[in-house]
Amino acid sequence: MPDAPEAGEGQPVDPPGSRRDAAARRSPMTGEGVTAIESQLRAMRTDAEQHIAHARAEFGQANERLKQRTGRDLIVATIIGVGIGAVLIASLIFVKWLFVFFAGAAMVLGVLEFSRALQVAGRRVDVVPQLLTGSLVLLSGFFLQPWVHWIAALSAVVVVVVWRVIAQMAASDGRARIDVIGDVLVAGFVQLYVPFLTSMAMVLLAQPRGEWWVLAFIILAVAADTGAYVSGLTFGRGGRHPMAPRISPKKTWEGFAGACVAALVAGALLAVFMLQIPWWAGLVFGAVVLATATVGDLGESMVKRDLGIKDMSSWLPGHGGVLDRLDSILPSATAALVTYYLLAPLGVS
Numbered sequence: 001m002p003d004a005p006e007a008g009e010g011q012p013v014d015p016p017g018s019r020r021d022a023a024a025r026r027s028p029m030t031g032e033g034v035t036a037i038e039s040q041l042r043a044m045r046t047d048a049e050q051h052i053a054h055a056r057a058e059f060g061q062a063n064e065r066l067k068q069r070t071g072r073d074l075i076v077a078t079i080i081g082v083g084i085g086a087v088l089i090a091s092l093i094f095v096k097w098l099f100v101f102f103a104g105a106a107m108v109l110g111v112l113e114f115s116r117a118l119q120v121a122g123r124r125v126d127v128v129p130q131l132l133t134g135s136l137v138l139l140s141g142f143f144l145q146p147w148v149h150w151i152a153a154l155s156a157v158v159v160v161v162v163w164r165v166i167a168q169m170a171a172s173d174g175r176a177r178i179d180v181i182g183d184v185l186v187a188g189f190v191q192l193y194v195p196f197l198t199s200m201a202m203v204l205l206a207q208p209r210g211e212w213w214v215l216a217f218i219i220l221a222v223a224a225d226t227g228a229y230v231s232g233l234t235f236g237r238g239g240r241h242p243m244a245p246r247i248s249p250k251k252t253w254e255g256f257a258g259a260c261v262a263a264l265v266a267g268a269l270l271a272v273f274m275l276q277i278p279w280w281a282g283l284v285f286g287a288v289v290l291a292t293a294t295v296g297d298l299g300e301s302m303v304k305r306d307l308g309i310k311d312m313s314s315w316l317p318g319h320g321g322v323l324d325r326l327d328s329i330l331p332s333a334t335a336a337l338v339t340y341y342l343l344a345p346l347g348v349s
Contacts, residue, residue, distance in 0.1 A: 084325075085222075089215065096211035100142050103198055107138055109322040110194040113312045118190070121307045124183045125190060129163045134195030141202030149203060153196050160187040193330070194323070201333040204340055209275075213344075216270045217336035220289040221328045223266040224259040225297075231258020248301040256294065263290035281343045285336075292335040293328035300327035 091098040111134055115125040133156035140152040164187040168180050204210050204217075232255025241253040267286020268279045275282070300323060304310065312321030 088218065092211045092215045096205060097142070099205060099211070099214070100139070100202065103201060104135065104138055106322055106326060107134055107195055107198045110198075110326060111190065113321045114190055114194060114323055117307055117309060117312055118186055123186050124164070124168070125186060126160065126163050126167060129160050130187070130190055130195075133159050134191060137195045138199045138202055141199035142206050146203060149199065153199065156195065157188045157191050160191050163187070197330040197333055200337050204333065204337045207340060209344075210340070212274055213336060213340050216274055216285070217289050217332050218329060219270060220263055220266055220286055221293045221332050224263040224290050224293050225328055227262025228255035228259035231255050244298055247298055247305060251298070259290060259294070263287065276347045277343055278346060281346055285339050285343060288335050288339050289332045292331045296328045296331035299331070300324070
């Protein structure tokens, strides 16, 4: 009797490329191969996590050093600044009257935080009339004739001053005369400092191509502030040459030098590529905005020092308050309007 065929003997062999041959090629790997690959993947993942953790730790340490030197969270401040800048630029470029809402919101927030800071310091500020009259002044700057705007601004100051006097008479609480006089002066100052200066940007906005001039002077103020920050952080460590130590100890002449370079370069570039005026006129524009921005920055620092506060509020993380961002922009609006009247006729047709 013939021997039984061995296993596989006498059976047909699958040709290469057949279904069974492909299935055999796709058969699962051995346990040793899977374990080796899994171990390698785990090692790669662990190594990547360590690198990420190390980079995160170094980034956190660098950010903390910046916060200690500047008192600001640079990352949060940058994110918020970029977001606000995007809204501002979009409103000016596409539909310029939308910027009125942006400016109105800034004005309202500025009046609210300034009034609260003054009230904490013991001053009596009537917030509602400040907001109502301030809104009328701002709207008149864009929608009405300039002479009507000036009448509205003067009337607003008179209204808030008289309101404060009448409110004090109605209170009959024996408040000292010197304090009452101080409250009256503060009422007029709030109206002039926030709503009126904001309305000057509205007057500029209403001019032909005014949206580009508004955008240009804001860019110049921001460029000067950024240049001062970078230069002061790089060359003015430890406050080597303080600019005004009694008002703002952290501001140095090294920072001011950086602000000068940034403002002049930005002014020349904006003149040629945005405002269509000669480059030297852009240098004049940059120098004017630099001067008013610096005075505005130091002026608000002096007010905050008098009130005994570091920031007007904490509404903008990484920046402080709204007025802490508008301190250099508000006085620059008037300077930009005057510069517009002088330099716009030089524009290339």
